[in-house]
Amino acid sequence: MQSVDRQIHFLGNRRSYASDFTPALLDPERPLPSVVSGPNGKAAGKRYNVYRNNVTVSLINALAATFPATQRITGVDFFRAMARFHVRATPPTSPLLFEYGHEFPTFIERYEYAQAMPWLGDVARIERAWLDAYHAADETPLSPQGLSSIPPERLAESILTTHPATRIVCSGFPAISIFAANRKDNPVSQIEASEPEDALITRPGFEVVVRHLPLGGAVFLSHLIAGKTLGSAASAAFEENSQFDLPASIAGMIESGAFTSVTQGE
Amino acid sequence: MNELVIPRAARALADLRFPAHSIAGLAGTSLKPEHLLSILADDTQSGFFEAHAENYMGAGGPPHHSLALIRRDYPVSLHGVCMSIGGPQSLDKTHLARFKALIDRYEPALVSEHLAWSTHNTTYFNDLLPLPYTAETLARVADHIDQVQEVIRRPILLENPSTYVVFPQSTMSETDFIRRLVRRTGCGLLLDINNVFVSATNHGYSALTYLADFPLDHIGEIHLAGHAKQADDEGELLLIDSHDGPVADAVWILFEIVIGQCGPIPTLVEWDSAIPDWPILKAEAVAAQAILDRHSQILMSGRANAVR
Numbered sequence: 295m296q297s298v299d300r301q302i303h304f305l306g307n308r309r310s311y312a313s314d315f316t317p318a319l320l321d322p323e324r325p326l327p328s329v330v331s332g333p334n335g336k337a338a339g340k341r342y343n344v345y346r347n348n349v350t351v352s353l354i355n356a357l358a359a360t361f362p363a364t365q366r367i368t369g370v371d372f373f374r375a376m377a378r379f380h381v382r383a384t385p386p387t388s389p390l391l392f393e394y395g396h397e398f399p400t401f402i403e404r405y406e407y408a409q410a411m412p413w414l415g416d417v418a419r420i421e422r423a424w425l426d427a428y429h430a431a432d433e434t435p436l437s438p439q440g441l442s443s444i445p446p447e448r449l450a451e452s453i454l455t456t457h458p459a460t461r462i463v464c465s466g467f468p469a470i471s472i473f474a475a476n477r478k479d480n481p482v483s484q485i486e487a488s489e490p491e492d493a494l495i496t497r498p499g500f501e502v503v504v505r506h507l508p509l510g511g512a513v514f515l516s517h518l519i520a521g522k523t524l525g526s527a528a529s530a531a532f533e534e535n536s537q538f539d540l541p542a543s544i545a546g547m548i549e550s551g552a553f554t555s556v557t558q559g560e
Numbered sequence: 561m562n563e564l565v566i567p568r569a570a571r572a573l574a575d576l577r578f579p580a581h582s583i584a585g586l587a588g589t590s591l592k593p594e595h596l597l598s599i600l601a602d603d604t605q606s607g608f609f610e611a612h613a614e615n616y617m618g619a620g621g622p623p624h625h626s627l628a629l630i631r632r633d634y635p636v637s638l639h640g641v642c643m644s645i646g647g648p649q650s651l652d653k654t655h656l657a658r659f660k661a662l663i664d665r666y667e668p669a670l671v672s673e674h675l676a677w678s679t680h681n682t683t684y685f686n687d688l689l690p691l692p693y694t695a696e697t698l699a700r701v702a703d704h705i706d707q708v709q710e711v712i713r714r715p716i717l718l719e720n721p722s723t724y725v726v727f728p729q730s731t732m733s734e735t736d737f738i739r740r741l742v743r744r745t746g747c748g749l750l751l752d753i754n755n756v757f758v759s760a761t762n763h764g765y766s767a768l769t770y771l772a773d774f775p776l777d778h779i780g781e782i783h784l785a786g787h788a789k790q791a792d793d794e795g796e797l798l799l800i801d802s803h804d805g806p807v808a809d810a811v812w813i814l815f816e817i818v819i820g821q822c823g824p825i826p827t828l829v830e831w832d833s834a835i836p837d838w839p840i841l842k843a844e845a846v847a848a849q850a851i852l853d854r855h856s857q858i859l860m861s862g863r864a865n866a867v868r
Contacts, residue, residue, distance in 0.1 A: 429618030
């Protein structure tokens with residue numbers, strides 16, 4: 295008897311006012327939910343559409359707030375149409391809207407009407423990383439003294455701890471130049487860059503900083519972030535590009551605040 | 561040496577906690593990042609600020625820095641928007657833990673949430689969605705409120721919703737539902753007067769009748785906001801709880817009536833979309849404060865007369 299009751303309760307939960315109310319929220323083709331009506335025998339069409347509109351528009355607005363440079367490049371109408379497709383296909387799964395949009399850059403790359411802008415997905419990736427860095431935990435970056443406390447002969451075996459804000463975005467396009475030119479309200483002048491650009495995003499204090507990494511820099515930092523030793527990260531970077539400048543990359547790594555501490559090798 | 565050092569260290573720890581600014585009888589405004597610099601530069605500001613909890617649930621960065629600066633100087637109310645208390649599914653324990661952590665960190669004067677839901681299965685809809693009012697939903701919502709209050713170890717203020725549709729399956733009125741929730745859970749109430757006016761207009765009942773049925777004794781905070789006008793399928797007025805403009809005259813009048821009856825309750829002016837410059841939002845709060853102060857004086861002189 296008890297198990298039957300439990301089963302009924304379970305089925306009751308599966309088919310609830312929420313399961314009736316939600317399917318049409320993000321799908322304008324679906325009929326109105328049967329559980330609602332207007333008051334005193336009135337129709338529910340325009341009334342239910344208020345919820346449809348609130349959900350869709352607020353989520354598009356959330357994407358527009360996270361990806362302002364992307365919106366500036368495409369124009370508002372193009373962006374909102376693109377974002378509407380994404381919101382309907384991939385609504386958020388967390389109530390924290392600043393976490394929304396991690397799948398948007400990949401969506402942009404596949405979006406039929408954005409094919410003429412092959413770099414747009416990477417610009418969006420930088421913007422998404424920017425917001426990750428903005429909300430990341432506060433930690434004090436590794437100081438030059440912190441690194442120089444390691445005896446030189448132990449340096450190659452050292453391992454670094456990554457700052458919570460640190461992100462790398464590698465692009466086959468001049469994505470940083472395009473991002474930087476469109477992130478501000480100033481008029482966009484001709485973008486001269488045409489070479490691929492790899493970005494390092496950090497937040498050493500309260501300001502998010504986006505830097506252009508030198509040749510081999512992304513490989514170097516990615517290895518360090520993955521927990522590899524300084525020596526093996528440098529070797530990998532040299533292998534990637536023989537012009538890799540180790541002293542400059544170490545200086546940049548400290549200056550950017552990409553790491554919080556260093557552990558000397560065994 | 562040690563005797564001197566230890567108390568100093570203990571005092572330093574105690575100093576980390578925020579001052580206990582009183583929120584009694586104050587008007588306040590929603591805290592918006594675009595206003596931060598104006599607020600910090602404004603030494604005539606004396607109200608409270610209400611923060612949307614979810615905006616401060618990141619690990620760190622400028623949002624926490626701003627909220628800490630505001631909390632140091634002003635009373636703060638923490639307003640949860642997406643606990644989904646009114647939904648049929650279990651509360652998200654991770655989200656509840658984040659909510660508790662924020663309350664522990666900022667020690668807000670008031671903590672509130674909504675009689676609504678926004679998550680179903682794993683999808684977050686980012687809107688305050690309505691629920692039917694039945695014995696079954698009453699039990700479920702009461703359980704959710706109990707759960708929140710047990711975790712955060714303090715009562716919440718529950719906000720009445722603005723709605724556009726009805727559920728024919730409902731067996732009780734919204735005010736009955738709310739009154740029974742208060743009785744079962746001991747929660748307080750956040751009376752959103754704009755929501756009362758919006759829902760009353762949309763559903764064709766009187767806002768005054770709703771307020772007469774509302775358990776006014778349990779109100780710990782009031783919300784005022786602007787609304788927009790649309791039309792329903794019959795071409796009749798449908799109000800939208802848009803929070804994108806000044807408080808409507810009708811809402812000010814209802815506010816005066818409520819304060820006349822309840823005394824000066826902390827009152828927030830919400831403005832979340834098409835956000836104006838700080839002086840415009842502040843002027844709305846100053847207008848609310850004037851009404852609160854007038855009724856505070858009436859109360860005081862009434863008490864003085866009673867003593868005499």
